[in-house]
Amino acid sequence: MATKIIALELGPQAYYPAGWYQDPATGQWYYYDEEGRRYVYVAGLLYPAVVWWPTPKVVNVKHGDALRIEVSFNYSGPAKTCKLRGEIGQKSVFNSFDNIVSVDTLAFTLAESYTPQPYNKSVDIPILVKPAAAGQLEGGKYYAIAARLIDGISLEEGKTGSGALNDAIFVVTAAPTFSDFKITDYKVA
Amino acid sequence: MARYAEIVEMVAPDKAAAGSVVSVEVKIKNIWTSQVHIYCGAVLDSHTRFIDWQDAWVGPGQVQSFYGSFVMPGQVTINAYSYYEAMDGVYSDDWKSKVVKLIELAPGFSEFVIADYRTV
Numbered sequence: 001m002a003t004k005i006i007a008l009e010l011g012p013q014a015y016y017p018a019g020w021y022q023d024p025a026t027g028q029w030y031y032y033d034e035e036g037r038r039y040v041y042v043a044g045l046l047y048p049a050v051v052w053w054p055t056p057k058v059v060n061v062k063h064g065d066a067l068r069i070e071v072s073f074n075y076s077g078p079a080k081t082c083k084l085r086g087e088i089g090q091k092s093v094f095n096s097f098d099n100i101v102s103v104d105t106l107a108f109t110l111a112e113s114y115t116p117q118p119y120n121k122s123v124d125i126p127i128l129v130k131p132a133a134a135g136q137l138e139g140g141k142y143y144a145i146a147a148r149l150i151d152g153i154s155l156e157e158g159k160t161g162s163g164a165l166n167d168a169i170f171v172v173t174a175a176p177t178f179s180d181f182k183i184t185d186y187k188v189a
Numbered sequence: 190m191a192r193y194a195e196i197v198e199m200v201a202p203d204k205a206a207a208g209s210v211v212s213v214e215v216k217i218k219n220i221w222t223s224q225v226h227i228y229c230g231a232v233l234d235s236h237t238r239f240i241d242w243q244d245a246w247v248g249p250g251q252v253q254s255f256y257g258s259f260v261m262p263g264q265v266t267i268n269a270y271s272y273y274e275a276m277d278g279v280y281s282d283d284w285k286s287k288v289v290k291l292i293e294l295a296p297g298f299s300e301f302v303i304a305d306y307r308t309v
Binding site: 053059060061065066067068069070071072073074075076077078080112114116120124127145146147148149153156157158159160161162165168169 | 301
């Protein structure tokens, strides 16, 4: 196994030939595949490493809201049908994006073009907070978001998808509560 | 080999995108010692004429350009012909051919960003 010493920092602009790399500062092993994707090696497994983009703002959300993620991108090529996936997740200890909720749009078609054409798309993610919705988001916590094109399109940050925005949303605690329950009447139907 | 109207050059792209307009210039030289009435025609794949019987009087040694264009349907072969007018009619003289290949489209994405996010 050829080991290469990684230089400077692992950033989104960096390109490394496929192979294993070790961060001399932390000893952490990384693997780059042939398409330039970075993986983190932990306990015998490779985890896709996500590029974390600066978070421009924090949006407070509550149960029942929908989070709209608006994206823009350019496309040139033959007509292509795809979907936009919006994701809410968390940053794992391995620096990967752990998806918790994702929503896909309906399929849309990118028109054939020989020059890059701009597109603006959006996806709405319903905010379902525990305990009203088991397995979903928890109140009082920050979550990351990301978006990408799917359906036969591989993820390339900055091209077909975003990096992840850490702590981009904060779930305001608003646990569903019931009250004033009473039988208002009873009669023969 | 041409006797009077030699096609010295056919200017056309090597590749073009489907649906794009392809411009073609056919340069014909009068190789005779006096003025000749020259005609030019050009067709796609031997059946669609896009330079249709254009003509000009061309002086000796002079080069005359004839122009035409077509919408790229797919890979095509352009055939250009020159003719000269004699006392008893118009005669075919020279021929030149060129293949225009189709540019294949490859998907390309760029500049994907999250422009905004908010509750709705």
